Amino acid sequence: MFRPDPVIQRIPLGTSVVCVIDDALIEPERLVDQTEVRINDFAEAPYNAYPGIELRLPPSLSATFAEYFDRYLRRDFGVRRTLRQHAKLAMVTRFEDQLQPLQTIPHIDQLSGVPGECVIASVLYLFREPTLGGTSFYAPRVGQSRMQELVDAASSLEALTFASRYGIRRGYCSESTDWFERVLTVPPRWNRLIVYSGTVLHSGDIPAPHMLVPDPRQGRLTLNAFLTCRRQLSA
Secondary structure, X not given: OEOOOOOEEEEEEOOEEEEEEOOOEOOHHHHHHHHHHOHHHOEOOOOOOOOEEEEEOOHHHHXXXXXXXXXXXXXXXXXXXXXXXXXXXXXXXXXXXXXXXXXXXXXXXXXXXXXXXXXXXXEEEOOOOHHHOOEEEEEEOOOHHHHHHHHHHHHHOOHHHHHHHHOOOOOOOOOOOOOEEEEEEEOOOOOEEEEEEOOOEXXXXXXXXXXXXXXXXXXXXXXXXXEEEXXXXXX
């Protein structure tokens, strides 16, 4: 499924890195074809804040990505081995007036609170229209207590109340604000894979929400994978 011996572009991001691999899949069109067949199985997931529809993929596919990561990327993120993994196909489909507060601010993918473990996230772009947007990374502009207050409010307040109280418009996060500084944007490209630490604040960069459609041929289709890993032992 993945091309062997990838050419890896490593972009510094604070104390971490974003790895970018172009032409990642051998047959990306085949995956889009399979997605089209299963489009009726996509649904919004109530357990996360993803602003669209998704389809959980079988363990065999997520295991394939885990093997690829262990072979080519593990050392970039200081991990010893992968413990668990899951993957999904996803399409951002919500218009801005449908977004909930958590969907209007950058987030982290901190799926493990176990000491010595970390989460690695990845996005594989399966669309050709660059206007559908890539991924942006952010740094907080406020202290930890204020940031926690913001996240708690985004989890509990009604959308218009949250936007008014915290000065965050009801829309996709695509630029720096009083709360977050955008430090890097990786533009999309057909069959481009990006891999990054799930603990880094990030958000889909969606410059044209009116173009979002639940169509694998026209919409913002991605393959998203998440790995829970064991960190390397400190020297």
